[in-house]
Amino acid sequence: MNRDYSHRLIVQEVAPRDGLQIEPTWVQTNDKIALIDNLSACGFTRIEAGSFVSPKAIPALRDGDEVFNRIGRRPGVIYVALIPNAKGAERALAAHADELNLVMSASQTHNRANMRMSCEASLAGFGDIVRLVKGTTVRLNATVATAFGCPFEGRIDEARVLDIVDTYREMGMQGITLADTTGMANPRQVERLVSRVLERVSADALTLHFHNTRGLGLANVLAAYDAGARRFDAALGGLGGCPFAPGASGNICTEDLVNLCDEMSIPNGIDLPKLIDLSRALPALVGHDVPGQLAKAGRNCDLHAAPDYVRTI
């Protein structure tokens, strides 16, 4: 089998939003801004920098307005904000977010648990946001959460996911994300679903969002890439996680993904040594070890000195 690894893989860094949102320790606004600015310097073209959610719902990200207003905007970098409703969209527009990311679950139960509304109510709210951004340069991305499985309902019908993708496109969403919210996807399923979605959406408008909950995150990335996907969410250090799987890993880890690309000669444009330095500073920022592995193990090219006794053998 001769696969083509020449296409650029675009990593959207989501640690400042999806990574930090469940952290119990408050990360200072200045530290968030420094993190985002440092990420901008690593070569990312897309960074999910914060959310405009109710401060009661997600206190860890209550400073989204200040973060978006004070980060150093690097030309060519799209700064994305997660938005739950029209009120959040108004705040995001005021704070000059470049792109709004809207989320609805394919699973009704998960949408009710996560967004506290039905899927129908979510879609109605998306309509309000579409009207709000009309005439601006702000882009819209819509996420299908639990696209590969729901922790409450189990398997999700592919037809249901494809229907939502069609609905999103009809509403005028420029980008679509398929999210494996609690890490239930497997590579065989990913290859099949991505192939079908790419019949409807161009590769430059499709993002895959994998969690590493059951250790399959990077295998799923490769399956999606083989099927033609090019854009992937990942979080520095593998931050994030799922409240339903304590101790399990969160988002796929950015530096582990970039290392995979570098080792396989998949172009990605990210400065890996700089990224590793940032990741190694994370435990001090969030107050605990993080799941990413490359920052602990080092790159393959970071060779070790042989033990002294080797010379005498």
Next chain:
Amino acid sequence: MNRDYSHRLIVQEVAPRDGLQIEPTWVQTNDKIALIDNLSACGFTRIEAGSFVSPKAIPALRDGDEVFNRIGRRPGVIYVALIPNAKGAERALAAHADELNLVMSASQTHNRANMRMSCEASLAGFGDIVRLVKGTTVRLNATVATAFGCPFEGRIDEARVLDIVDTYREMGMQGITLADTTGMANPRQVERLVSRVLERVSADALTLHFHNTRGLGLANVLAAYDAGARRFDAALGGLGGCPFAPGASGNICTEDLVNLCDEMSIPNGIDLPKLIDLSRALPALVGHDVPGQLAKAGRNCDLHAAPDYVRTI
């Protein structure tokens, strides 16, 4: 791309040997025996049950003789012993090991660091062992360690690995293992090297041994399987690890691998719920958390109850 997932994937469980060998806490002989007997009941056809190494070099496995003599031998299960030299082979034969696994690194520096001898001395020792088992029913497997990279020397020439494979075959080794000893392999490299080795060795004689040091273990399994490999080492809980990458993950985790197979409908013959129970008992046995993820997250089919408020939305 339509891949074929109908071929059985054979998992060789290595936790009792590769997993326990670096554990600082002494695991009682009775507990080792119970672990192996419980693994036998999970459906494994191959278990690396211990080693016959100098008790000074690896004190954690100094009870190999007693372990092999007292485990319950289940028909159809091959109990493998790791052997460093002819003296170890004599002990293994006395303890009725079904198969001896010999190890030499493709990297001279790593072989000197790990085995404390040159590759030439290793091969000469293998010759002694071949003569020792001649006329018995005991099988020989030989491992190429650092086949995908060396933490001291870096990249390993594929031609060097293929030469060693040829040498092993000429010596009469029935089985060959390619080991990614410190987790440096990537799926592109794996697919290429496995394809070349399978031109020399039949799939039922080839084992792949991956570590998850940089998060690529299961992606490498799939790449090898796609290339035609069918046999894989894995350790319960992802036990094991590399002294050169503290904090990084060890062997690929058996239950994570079996879950991958089950989710992709790859036949494997292992009882996953039973395996998860065994894995969840590991932290009490070794005195620390283990890297495997499935035992923490649960299977996809282990659904969660939705929060109460969902009913009112």
